[in-house]
Amino acid sequence: MDIGKEKLLWMYERMRLIREFEERLHTDFAAGKIPGFVHLYAGEEAVAVGACTHLRDDDFITSTHRGHGHCIAKGVDINAMMAEIYGKATGACKGKGGSMHIADVGKGMLGANGIVGGGPPIACGSGLTAKVKGTDQVTICFFGDGASNQGTTAEGLNLAGIWKLPVIFICENNGYAETTSPDYSVSGRDIAARARGYGMPSLAVDGLDLFAIYEAVGEAAARARRGEGPTFIEAQTYRYFGHFEGDTIHYRTREEETRYRSRDCIERFRSAVTDQGLLTAADLDAIDQQAKASIDEAVRFADTSPLPTQADMLTDVYVNFSERDLWPFQQALA
Ligand SMILES: Cc1ncc(C[n+]2csc(CCOP(=O)(O)OP(=O)(O)O)c2C)c(N)n1
Ligand SMILES: [Mg+2]
Secondary structure: OOOOHHHHHHHHHHHHHHHHHHHHHHHHHHOOOOOOOOOOOOOOHHHHHHHHOOOOOOOEEEOOOOOHHHHHHOOOOHHHHHHHHOOOOOOOOOOOOOHHHOOEHHHOEOOOOOOOOOHHHHHHHHHHHHHHHOOOOOEEEEEEOOHHHOHHHHHHHHHHHHOOOOEEEEEEEOOOEOOEOHHHHOOOOOHHHHHHOOOOOEEEEEOOOHHHHHHHHHHHHHHHHOOOOOEEEEEEOOOOOOOOOOOOOOOOOHHHHHHHHOOOHHHHHHHHHHHOOOOOHHHHHHHHHHHHHHHHHHHHHHHHOOOOOHHHOOOOOOOOOOHHHHHHHHHHHO
8 A cells, every 4th residue: 555654754753643632631531530431442542543534624424422533543632632631711612622522624624523423414414425426525523332332323314315315424433332342232243234224335344454544535525525415444453541531431341452452552552563574663662652642732732721711611602504595405305
């Protein structure tokens, strides 16, 4: 696969930033520095990064409650993300959303989402927007194995299928929905097979292998941009930390965790690119150092930023749409 040095460096940097960001939150949450609920993405980096490498700023993603990795892969500002998680006025959503509601529409990041299965209908909306406007914009819809059982996901797959929307559904099968394994909660066991019933190409890939994700999403994005409709990808992956910070993790064994950590997606990428002489250990070590410094800076920025004021409480609650905003949709659907 001919990816090019610049892109390889970018992919490694994004994965490392996500890992550093999440590990720092793990520590700082335990120290009581962070309000609200936090779900960490560490371990799953290859999925978000391998996928978002194919996207432009004007493409879209929808996310989940476990959204930090999606945001970083889509290029959301890390200082603004950290400040949002700290509930500060300088946050991506002015500190009013927190970890589970980080959004940056300017970067095509349509929002982390506390509703399991909330993403697919939103992805159909942005997919329909691109289709109606006649652009080649793509939407990637990230969701979990648990969300694959939701009615909203079934409805989203159906709608994307019949309208041939430019949406790539990426099911991040990390082995658990909270404490529940898909082995006994997903009927038929085969998540990717379900999507074939909606008439779209669907495959399962090793989500710990960035190159496998990159290749699968590359094909799916090209199909979507050509107007050939949706694709479904089940990425088999693993989350390193608990479902949420504070989870006592009684539902899986330490042996299982060790086994997955020995297949770490970042280490695997490092070995692959250094063995093939594409990047050097020095290139990668330099990125490690920069990533650490960026996260230190993000924490300093969040820590020293002001909280929102009482007067900020009722702003940004409603958005007004004019007739003019809606007419292309009314015309297209008439
Ligand atoms: C509609 C809805 N039902 C239940 C929940 C509670 N809940 C939050 S996360 C979660 C598990 C989601 O699992 P999965 O989709 O596999 O995502 P993961 O946490 O593994 O990334 C559940 C049941 C919720 N937030 N929304
Ligand atoms: Mg899951």
